Amino acid sequence: MTRSFAATLDDLCGRRKIANTDLAKAVAALGGDMTNSYISHLRKGLRDNPTLQTIEYLAAALDVCPAAFVGGRTERLGQEWPRRSFPARLRRLFDKVYPVSRGPFTPEEVARAVSERGTYGSISSSYLRELLNPAPDTLPNPRLKHLLGLADHFGLADDNGPQATYFLDDRVAATFDAELDDFIALREAGVVELVTRVAERAPHWSPEMRRQAVSAFTQAVESGETNWVYPAPDGES
Structure with a gap:
């Protein structure tokens, strides 16, 4: 199974010999706001559902790919900060990934499916609409369980579970998008x-x-x- 967020963060901090206070300062230097107490809770697993922005700040401060926190690659390749558009990536899943026998899923259908399964908490259709089409100058900031739940619903998974790396690794996303284009051509x-x-x-x-x-x-x-x-x-x- 993929290691927990807490175990991954704790391991990365240990390998880099960086204290919670120093990590908080590194995040602040990037423009974020994270207390050393909150980082401590994340490392201990007392808080286990960080936001996308938190994941990205921690990854940048630790000089790793954000996907490292969900079982993806650790090394950073080139410029990976800031991240590409989350809404655009989510819209692509809604527009292109659906069963052959029907059309695209609606936000209501996805919200109901994720919430009824319950493995990754719940999400509302109104919040999904905000993620798909955020207001101007608004930065979508879904939580980790939202990423996992959406990845699970749209079939982005392997034997280890949902592959939220699609949302956190541009290289993985590019590969998936190319394969999806081929699949769509075959479907059409x-x-x-x-x-x-x-x-x-x-x-x-x-x-x-x-x-x-x-x-x-x-x-x-x-x-x-x-x-x-x-x-x-x-x-x-």
Whole structure:
């Protein structure tokens, strides 16, 4: 499992031999406001739901990538402060990540799904709308559990749990966005729907039917055909 925020912060401070007071001063030098008492509570796990801004200030002060606090890379690569737009990244998930059989999720649907699951607390649809479209000169500042809950809902996960690194690592986000663009192209061409239908029906097919399906699919790919229609054989639904 990914280490807790407290364990990661404590380890980073220990490796750099930096006291809470010195870390608070480093944050202040960056323009933040964080007491050494609050940092102590974070290191001990007495406070476990810091805001995005807190994570970014701590990462900059400790000279690490913000994603280090959610199981991502530790080393910083080039200029990673300040961060890229969180609202733009969240809007991309809302606009592009949804099941093949339906359209984009609404803020109400996402808020309800995250809140009902309960693993990462609750979030309201009105707050989601604020995160998606913040008021001018307003800096969105979701908490860690919000990042984890949103990552979980939109399927950004692996065996260790939700991958909130998408919100905290520009390199990871760029890779994911490129893969998402490829997926969207396949979805718009009907490939995703075809594969879904094949996966649903394949267990009931005979060996000959499987051979025909593979042949038809291969021919369509080689020809560049985008009108993916595969009628069920007689007697199959």
